[in-house]
Amino acid sequence: MPATRPAERGETYPVRNDRGDISLQFLALIRPALRRRDKERLTQLIKPLHEADVGDLLESLAADERSELVDLLGDDFDYMVLTELDQKVRARLLADLGPHAVADGLRKLESDDAVAVIDDLPPEEQRTVLDRMPLRDRIAVSRSLAYPDETAGRLMQREFVAVPPFWDVGRTIDYLRDDDDLPDDFYEIFVVDTRFHPIGTVALDKLLRRKRPMAINDIANHKVRSVRATEDQEAVARLFERYNLLSAPVIDDDGRLVGVITIDDVVDVIEAEAEEDIRRLAGVGRRESSEAIVSVARARIPWLLVNIATGFLAAAVIGLFDGTIEQMVALAILMPIVASMGGNAGTQAMTVTVRAIATRDIGSQRAHRVVGRELMVAVVNGSVVAVCVGAGAGLWFRDASIGIVIALALIITIFVAGLVGSFIPLILDRLKIDPAVASGVILTAITDVTGFFVFLALAGFWFGLL
Incomplete structure (x- = not known):
């Protein structure tokens, strides 16, 4: 059930809908009060909410509505809400509020939360905010900001017993x-x-x-x-x-x-x-959902260009067997199945391995076990898929030889996909290259090239077309 809040006027209203988003009914209460600049009504509606609910509310409003709401609430606005906001939304709101208002609000926060907020400000505004903070808080926040990003020093709070x-x-x-x-x-x-x-x-x-x-x-x-x-x-x-x-x-x-x-x-x-x-x-980088379209597109283009290059490589392999394909149209129909199954099998192995690397579940002593396990899984899955696809292809084209060829090609391709999907991330990690970014591109290139080459080469030798 979505959360509801009783209001002083006797009504109840849903803050969130069944999907967990801020409800349209609640927004319909907030926006008229904003237009009227009714601070009393806004305080009555927002003050009982948790900071996470207020954060989602701010993200549901337009940029000018956010700063107006914070300005109207004044001292009743809990700056802890800023830690719940999307990074880009927070940066925009901080810019609208100005360093003086931000400094006054951050005095009430613990040092780790203050650091998280100040970190989104430009250097000159950071100095302005810090200069307006009490000396004790300023020293604590400044020392935390001196540590590199994404370290314990940035994460810690300096208030302890x-x-x-x-x-x-x-x-x-x-x-x-x-x-x-x-x-x-x-x-x-x-x-x-x-x-x-x-x-x-x-x-x-x-x-x-x-x-x-x-x-x-x-x-x-x-x-x-x-x-x-x-x-x-x-x-x-x-x-x-x-x-x-x-x-x-x-x-x-x-x-x-x-x-x-x-x-x-x-x-x-x-x-x-x-x-x-x-x-x-997925090759989309660390861009937030609120990032500008041009910035998001710029981050994704390099990986799309790399995929284009691997696509031409696969096309070049197909071009080596253009004569074979011309003599047997069924090969052109069945080629996508081989490449698709190899890609899917490799992605499964790669995802498991990359996740294990990210969570440090794989040590140097266990790496060979991971590769060996994925190869065994690839053999089993490849055999099952080969039987199913081979039987279907043989019945479709009424030729058992076609079924045998594609079955053999699938076993080899899925085996290679399992090897690449589990082995390449480990190699990249050992070389200090992020496997989450690079593995997918390498996997696509190898599985496509292997799938097309094995299938078309087997068919050419089997049917005497080479």
Whole structure:
């Protein structure tokens, strides 16, 4: 059921429809209030919503409506919403709002969220926003921005709770109650030594279950899973997945605690990296859905041009057997089946292998097992497909020889496709070339050329046409 929200005037309205999108009924309430510049009504409609709902609402509005809505809401607008927006939509909205309004809004955010928003601004506007932030927040955000993109340093928040090992439970609880600068959300307390190195963690539930005189060091978990600030965010996500972490301390090159990464940030990383792999596998790059048409087209054209080159290569192979095709028209009819089946089989093997590489499920010791397994699958699938297609082709053209030829061609082509689909991504990964981008082009070229050549060569020798 779509979510509904009660309004102060007694009505209920669906915020989202059955597909999970912002409903037309809700937009029909928002837009008239925007035209009237009715801040009270807009606040009444939007304030009860989660920031993710408000983010989707902003993306459903036109660009000028977004900035007008934020401007009308004023202090009632939660700048946490900006972290839920598509990157291009956020950048456009930030440009419309101006650096002064952005700086005022970001003061309420934790450092990791502020970094995510400021990162979309041009350098000169970043400096303007940072200059208007309180000194403590400015230092925290500036230090995070100094780390490379897509690293733990950019992902972490600098608000965390750290206590020395000699404190007891009672003192720690009193500290948590009295400190006004605690993070909005945290799951663990970090135990640090005199050099501020993390030596343990204490989960909040464990802290609350212990007697006040008990030493923090005695209840701490000393198996600390730390990540370096310069570590790639994909490696961080794998660490969280492998050890089922809720949070992890981030350390600098000297091993000092400088921040914390929480599971909500890691979920965003997993989603972003998965989307990136899917886009790159299709050869469309990392362009967002809101990117300009010209930019999207420019990113895709190179791969289409490469495919044109591979298409001419396949056509050249067919040209070698033009005489054979002229003497037996059935070959021209059946050729697409061979190439199509080889391409599909290779894509299956390639997708499994690329995904395993992306998730680091394949090590150097397991690579031969992956290739061997895909080859066995190719043999089984090739045999089944060959029998089905061979029987169909033989009955269609009333010639068992045609069925035998295409069956043999399919077995060989699907076997080669399985080999290429599993082996090429591993080679590219070893050569530090992104297999998600390059594998598809190489696979298409090899399976097409192999399929056409094997089928036409077999037919030529079988029927004595060469």
